[in-house]
Amino acid sequence: DTAVSQTPKYLVTQMGNDKSIKCEQNLGHDTMYWYKQDSKKFLKIMFSYNNKELIINETVPNRFSPKSPDKAHLNLHINSLELGDSAVYFCASSRWGQPSSYNEQFFGPGTRLTVL
Amino acid sequence: ELKVEQNPLFLSMQEGKNYTIYCNYSTTSDRLYWYRQDPGKSLESLFVLLSNGAVKQEGRLMASLDTKARLSTLHITAAVHDLSATYFCAGPAGGTSYGKLTFGQGTILTVHP
Numbered sequence: 001d002t003a004v005s006q007t008p009k010y011l012v013t014q015m016g017n018d019k020s021i022k023c024e025q026n027l028g029h030d031t032m033y034w035y036k037q038d039s040k041k042f043l044k045i046m047f048s049y050n051n052k053e054l055i056i057n058e059t060v061p062n063r064f065s066p067k068s069p070d071k072a073h074l075n076l077h078i079n080s081l082e083l084g085d086s087a088v089y090f091c092a093s094s095r096w097g098q099p100s101s102y103n104e105q106f107f108g109p110g111t112r113l114t115v116l
Numbered sequence: 117e118l119k120v121e122q123n124p125l126f127l128s129m130q131e132g133k134n135y136t137i138y139c140n141y142s143t144t145s146d147r148l149y150w151y152r153q154d155p156g157k158s159l160e161s162l163f164v165l166l167s168n169g170a171v172k173q174e175g176r177l178m179a180s181l182d183t184k185a186r187l188s189t190l191h192i193t194a195a196v197h198d199l200s201a202t203y204f205c206a207g208p209a210g211g212t213s214y215g216k217l218t219f220g221q222g223t224i225l226t227v228h229p
Contacts, residue, residue: 031215041153041202043219045209056216090158096215103208104149105217107159 003027004108006091012114013081021076021111023091031055032074033092033105034066043090049074050096081115088112118143118209122220129195129227137223139188139205148181148188149217151204159204163190195227 004025013019025032033056034046048056049068063079074091091108119142129135139148147166151159163172165181165188172179176199178191188205202222209216 033215041222041224043159043204043206043222045216048215050215092159094215103147103215104161104164106161107151109158 004091004093004106006089006108006111008111009109010112010114012116014116015081015083017081018077018079019081019113020078021089021091021113023074023076023108025072025091025093025106025108027093027106029093029095029106030071031094031096032068032071033094034074034076035090035092035107037088037090037110039087047074047076078113081113083115086113086115118145118207118218120205120207120218120220122203122205122223125221125223127223127225129192129225131196131227131229132194134194135192137190137192137203137205137225139190139220141186141188141205141207141218143186145183145186145207147208149206150179150188150190151206153202153204153222155201162203192225195225197227197229200225200227 006023031050033048037043046060047066052068065077068074088110090110092105094103094105121140150162153159163179168183170181176193181188202224204219204222206217206219209218
């Protein structure tokens with residue numbers, strides 16, 4: 001009965017490769033997010049989708065492209081991987097709107113990406 | 117845009133002692149979140165504080181929110197080893213904008229016997 005799941009959990013790849021991370025939530029939420037956590041544990045939002053519509057698009061290289069086929073899924077595709085992309089990527093989900101308590105975000109287990 | 121600063125960033129405590137983690141934020145915010153992260157694990161939601169003066173308690177942890185001072189605190193009472201983790205506070209990036217959370221740097225808590 002996992003709430004937010006991600007695959008794969010670990011991803012080791014060479015520079016220049018293209019890879020994807022998948023995320024699924026079964027909480028009935030309508031908003032999903034991608035966060036990046038660097039080696040110093042700093043968390044920064046990358047993207048957010050609400051009802052399959054992109055609503056947050058931070059300053060992220062174009063090599064990163066999110067896709068949301070439906071409200072329960074949010075994938076992240078990364079082209080031409082670079083060393084600096086090595087990090088842990090977390091997916092999260094929440095409800096959207098009022099009351100404010102709806103916006104509590106629930107996180108997936110993370111995908112540790114290592115670029116060699 | 118909201119900036120969130122936690123202190124201390126590292127906290128080494130003895131079991132049985134009390135301590136407080138502080139979370140200051142830069143602009144008006146109508147809510148504040150606390151998360152816990154164990155090494156190599158996901159973020160677990162601890163508290164959602166939705167109004168000025170809000171106080172929530174769960175076991176040995178108590179969180180409070182003072183929106184006028186732009187300050188939230190996470191108080192640890194009689195620490196035990198199981199509380200060792202990284203604790204993050206976060207607020208909506210635009211103060212009230214939905215969805216986009218800005219996180220503090222995290223406080224790495226280590227509880228020693």
